[in-house]
Every structure is written in C-alpha cells, then in structure tokens.
Amino acid sequence: MPMIKASELESWKGKEVGVSDWVTVDQERINNFADCTEDHQFIHIDEEAAAKTPFGGTIAHGLLTLSLLPKLSYGTTLGLEGTVMGINYGFDKVRFLNPVRAGSKVRGRHTLVDAVEKQPGRWLLTYDVTVEIDGIETPALIARSLAMVVVG
Template identity: 45%
Template sequence: MNTPDITFQSLAGLAGQRIGSSSWITLDQARIDEFAHCTNDTQWIHVDVERSTKESPFDGTVAHGFLTLSLLAPTVFDVLISRMQLKQAVNCGLDKVRFLAPVRAGKRVRNHISVVSLEDKGNGRHLLTTENTVEIEGEEKPALVANATAMLIA
C-alpha cells in the first residue's frame, strides 16, 4: 500500500493536469468471456472467436466497451485514491463517455488520468472529477475518453 502523499489542497492545485497513468491491463479472451457471462452480453463479436475471425471487421473478438469502461474505478484507485488518506471514495457518475476504438482480445490498455475539478462539499466531502483516457498499447486512437466523478470522504 502506498503512503498517502496527496492532500485535498494539493489535489485542487492539479486541476487541468495529468496526475498519472495506470499499469497496463490485458483484456484477454478469458476476461472478455467472464464479463460476457456476468452481464449476459454474449454478442458474437465478443465471445465467438471463430466467427469473429471470419466475419468481424476487427479480425477477431473485441472487448465490450463497458468492460473497458469498468476499468476506470480500479485504475483511478491505483493512481490516485490509494495515495490519499480517505475514509471512503464513492463513484457518483460519468459524463462525456466516448468509445473511440475497439479493444481487440489480447491487447493491453492503461488509463491516463487528469484532474478536471475538485469541489469542497463540506463535512470532509469533496467531489472529484477526472478525465480518463484509456490508451490501447501500440494504437494511435484511445479506446475511450470519459469524465468520472467520485465523492471523496475524509
């Protein structure tokens, strides 16, 4: 576990700046299949390797957009939340979610996180908005860009 080194005051000063990038995460077929099972989204472009290789414009299966989106919470925790002294961090929502490129099975992704704003809501609560750009290793276009909000509770 990281030693807390980011305070609300220092975080507020980072508005408009990239604060870090997460570790790489591989979106392999096993992870895609697990997500399909959990969400009942078994569309063939995600789970049918043979058909996707023959018929898909992506030459194989692709990760669900919402699987890629679901990585925001753990990557923001890794890059930022784990570096703060908090009682709790609660996801509040997403804005401006854009899926820009498919993530082919086996590709690695990582999240580049920037602070958009930090609003003091009183009683030790701060509303954090981050911009998240999920890069696909070796590709020019990111998988997605989304703003996420979380209530940070000290």
C-alpha cells in the same frame, strides 16, 4: 499516487495525476464479462465468426473497458490525507472511440479537472480519463469520471 492535503487540490487542476500499469484484456476476461452481463453477442465470444468481421477477431465489450476504470484508477488518482473512503459517483461523459481486441493491453491516464467540497469533508473530484490501447494511437475510450472522497 500522490498523497496531498485537500488545500492543495486547486494546484492540481488541469494536471495529469497518474498513468496506470497495463492490463491485459484476454478472451477469458471477455467471456466472463459476457456471462456476467448476459451479453453474448458473437463479436465478443465467437472467435471464428468474429474473425470474418472488419475487426478480424473478438473485441471486448465497451462496458467491459469502462468497468476496468476502478482498476485503472487505483494508485493513479490523487489521495487526500485523512481519506475515510472513496465512492464512484458516476460519469458526465463516456465515449467509446476504438474497440479493444482480445489479447490487447490497456491503461488509464488521469487528469484532474475539478475538485469541489460539496459538504465539509466531502470532496467531488472530477477526472478526465483516457484508456489507451498498447501500440494503437486512438484510445479505447475517454470519460469524465466523478469520485466522491470522504475525509475525516
């Protein structure tokens, strides 16, 4: 993760700032997410029934893939000198383009879209994030992610 001064943010707009390592989305992770969210739809947890669908097996919840963004962002987004904390500020857009089959690996690709100082020392950073699936051309999801970074 590049560590930069806030005054350098403008020069990063429109540039890819990082790509995460691959993360495996295995059946155990999918089952744990199903338990946590109480979303036990068969396509996620019943391997035998899911094998009879066009997916040929279980798939991760779209929201599970989205929930991996903090992990996929760690170390791959810009670090501002003097950062006290970063806060997930939400999303302007999220699109689920391709299911993630159990056992697949995903990674995040981040591009800085905008950086606005909302208050002194509080920067709203906007990233376009693509979650790629190893070996598959169409990404799992695309999102516009917002992060509030507080510098002191």
